[in-house]
Structure formats: C-alpha cells, structure tokens
Amino acid sequence: LLSSSSSSRRSSRRRTYAAKMAWQVVDYYCRSDKEAMSVEMIPKWLCRKLDDFDREEGGGGPEDVTTPTRTLVVRYAKRLFDMAADLTNPATIPCTQSVVPKVALRLLRKNADDALGWSGFAQLTPHAIMVDEAQDLDECVLAILELQRQRQTTLVVVGDAAQSIYKFRGASDRALKDSSGKATQQFTLKRSFRFGPNIALEANKTLWLKNRFDRTFDYEPVVGANADFDGTVRVWKFRDDDGTSFPSAPPFTCICRTNQGVVQCAAMILEKCSPDVRLDLGGAAAPLVAKLAKVYDLYQRDISGAAPTDDGVDEDFASFSALAKAVADDESVLGADDDAKDDERAVATVDPILRQATQVVLDLKDRVPQLLARVRGAPDDDNDDDNDVVSFATSHKAKGLEYDAVLVFDDFADIIDKATSRLVTYLRDDDINLWHVAVTRAKRHLWLPEKFDAFSKYLATNNVRCPGHPALPLPARPVPRPSFQTAKAAVQRPALTATFQTAAAAVQRPALPPPPPQRPVSTTAVPRAALEPPPRKPASTNPPPPPQRPVLTTTTTTTTR
Secondary structure, three states: OHHHHHHHHHHHHHHHHHHHHHHHHHHHHHHOOOOOOOHHHOOHHHHHHHHHHHHHHOOOOOOOOOOHHHHHHHHHHHHHHHHHHOOOOOOOOOOOOOHHHHHHHHHHHHOOHHHOOEOOEOOOOOOEEEEOOHHHEOHHHHHHHHHHHHOOOEEEEOOOHHHOOOHHHOOEOHHHOOOOOOOOOOOOOOEEOOOOHHHHHHHHHHHHHHHHHOOOOOOOOOEEOOOOOOOEEEEOOOOOOOOOOOOOOOOEEEEEOOHHHHHHHHHHHHHHOOOOOEEEOOHHHHHHHHHHHHHHHHHHHHHHOOOOOOOOOOOOOOOHHHHHHHHHHHHHHHHHOOOHHHOHHHHOOOOHHHHHHHHHHHHHHHHHHHHHHHHHOOOOOOOOOOOOEEEEEEHHHHOOOOEEEEEEOOOOOOOEEOOOOEEOOOOOHHHHHHHHHHHOOEEEEEEEOHHHHHHHHHHHHOOOOOOOOOOOOOOOOOOOOOOHHHHHHHHHOOOOOOOHHHHHHHOOOOOOOOOOOOOOOOOOOOOHHHHOOOOOOOOOOOOOOOOOOOOOOOOOOOOOO
C-alpha cells in the first residue's frame, strides 16, 4: 500500500508538472512551420527541465526520448492547442495571438484562397500583401507568406535587420535576405530625417559592430538628413561626474535593456537630479513595481526575524534568503547557457519579474521605499505639464518611437572586454540590435554610457573607419574574384597603365620646324601634255650584276704614352 501510494503521488506530480510545461510546447509549435506536434520537436531547454524532473522523481533519463513526462507534455499540448483553435466553441480556452497564425497556416495548406473567403470577400484572392516590421516575423508567418507568393500574390515586405529584437520568441529576419533571388525589386532607405550627422555616426558604429560579428549582414550607412540641427552626443558618468556630462534637468527619456534596468536607472536619477523630479516608468514596469514592494517586505522580515505572512511573493519561498539563493542559481544558468537566454521564462526557476525585483532589492536595499514613493507619484496621462518628468522605457518598448533627449543606460551588453581592452569574443545578435535601437531613438541630444564610449575609443585607437563618418571616405567595395580566363589574360599581358592617347602625349618629342611657305598657285592654263607622266623605258634584257661583297675597313690608332 505504501509503495502504491508513493507511486500515485509521483504520477500526480508528473501530470501536474507536465500540464504546467504543456503551454510552452504549444507556444513553440505555433511559432514554427511544422505541421504536426511530436516529442522530437520539444525545444532543448524544455528537454533539460523535463529530464531533471524525471531524475528527481526516480524515473526516465536524457537518453530516452519517450520518457513519461515528455509524452505527457506533448499529449497535453495537443489538447490545449485543439481547444484554443476551436473558434466555434465558446466554452474552450481563449484563442491567443500566437495560435491565430497557426490556425491560418493549417487552413491555407488544406484549402485554396477562393474557398476561405478572406475578410468577408468570398471568391477573391488577395492581389497584394504588404508586411511591415518584417524582421520580427516567425517561421509560421513566413510560411504563410511563401504560400501566398506561390499563388501569384504580390508581396511587399519592409523591415530593418538591425532592429530584429524578438529572437527570443522565434522571430527571424529571413524575409529581408532574399537568398533565393525571388524579389523583383529591392530598395534601400538609408536617409533618416529624425537626427543629424552626429547621431548618425553613433548609429553607424553599431552597424559596423553587427557586420563584425555577422559577415552575412550587409548594410548601407545611415545618413542623418535632419537639416535643422546636427545633434549633440555626450558620455554620461554616474560617479566622479563634474556636472557637465549628466543631463542637467528634465525632461528626457532613459532607455534601458530590461525592466530591472528601468528601476535601477530610476534610483540613479533620484540621486543625480532635483528632488522635485517625477518618474514615469511606463506601463511595462508596473508589474515589477508591484512585485518590488512585496519583495522588500520579505527582505525587511528577514532582517527583523519576523515570521512571513500568507500573502508573500511566492509560495515556494518562505524567506528572502531562499529567494535570493534561487535567483543566484538562475543567474548562473542564464549566464553560462546561450540557449537559455533565448527564453528566460522557460529556463529559469524563478519568475523573471520576481527575479528582477529581487535583484533591485539587493542593489538598492534601504533606498527602495524612497523609490516606490516617487514612482507612485508619477504623472497622470491627463497632466500636460511634463517639464519635470523623466520617462523610462526599454528598447522593446521604445522601438518605433523618438524623443528629443535620450539617455542610454549601462545595462546593455558589454562591447569591450575590460581585461584586454579589445572587442569581446562573442556578442549575441539581439544584444547588438538592442544597442542600435536605443541609440537611434534620439532626435537632438544623446547621452551614451561609458561602455559605449570605450567602444568608440577602441575604434579610434585601432584606426577603424566606420562607414558613414562625415570626415572619412567610405571604404572601397571588395573586387569580385576574376574568372580563369581573366586571370590567364592578366598573366600573359601586362596591365596597361594608361590609354594610348595619354602615353603618346607623355612622350616628349622635339618641336618640328614650321612648314615652308607655300608657293602661290598659278592660274595660267597648263597644256595637258605637260601634266601627263613621261613614258616608261623598256626593261633591259641583260642579267642583273652579281651582288658585291662588303668592303671591310680597318682603322688603326696609335697612342703615345
């Protein structure tokens, strides 16, 4: 009985854990172009978590691709997707945004356009499909566009590969590369009327960096075409600041990489700026601020030794020390596994928002109440007086927007290795794109962190000329590799250094004397006989004389010493 009860509990825990992980498989399936859902398509990060769970429960292993937990996860995922895709039954779970494209792809593969009735226009095939932000399309949407292209539908795609920042949810810039040569026309838009040449130079540095780590990335330099102002670029410093590099007063916008960086940057602004400044963290950071208050309360209870309350931050963490240890374990996994960075929500043990709130409490400690008080006093949307407001946004939130003055926070990825003062050996494509998006949001004034200034100094020290520099010429494009016949002709014949006319003009010849004066032409009539040539003499019948031998002449010179 005890053995049966223990086995039943393990089975119940396995089913519960599989149900929690099932939607992760549904989300991954909806972003892919695969037709069927199977065990083999479970992503690597989820396989590792399922294998760890099986080892803890005493069954299964990584060598078996059909472990009980993996089988349960796929079974539950299929049922969840069928319920979400059933649009006719209102009793099922809601159809999410990720499920809709997958349903459309399955319908397109089974039916022709005239059988679908697009947008109520029955019996009509789309003439053209225009897609914006094409660098953020996943494999499912790309498969839909390819099906329409095969059905003679005109496709117009617009995007920027340097702003592809949603790789963590399966986005790809493959629609912009046209590796198959199917595009009939391509246009490059390189002039930006948002900013002037000074800010354009910083944007070109990020493009050069992207090309440095991805040789397949080809680009045209950004041209700052704003004729009203050139723009100012400064480097801000938090410590040892003389008061000239940091923004003197609001309004300005701080762009960070994460919501955790937003809160940390807000604490820095409170210390540097006037005490009357107001902070607008935006709607994206609202869940973090709400979780921050609970984490700080748990931190205070750990210090005072009070018992935790029932409304804690999470039922799995009874104390702040246990929460901090779990966050440290997650940070070690995320820092060492590049695949884990693509989907932190699925890999990490602690919820991302809870993990960020814990990091903020560890960094700020007793300054958290002051920050919460100032954030809760943020301006309302109806308030028109924004002159004393500092707004905050992440690169994902700020994408597509523009601001007069922008301060880029220092929570972005390092470009220069501090130990060697050289470029880092590896930099993820998303991290470079996040730098590019943040730098290109400014219209008039741009404040960059010291880590980006170190990158600029590296370029100057190594005499690296980024394309688009206003004072430096563009580098020459690489010459295409010659064919065998061209190389053979170049070896057999010396290369001409000048044309015939240029070479003839270069030869210095003595000046010719002037021609003699022409005699005047007589107008007197000349008899015809005088103009005719004399008659030829008849050829001689005697044989020609024998050739004479050459005469050798010798000259002797006597010299007296």
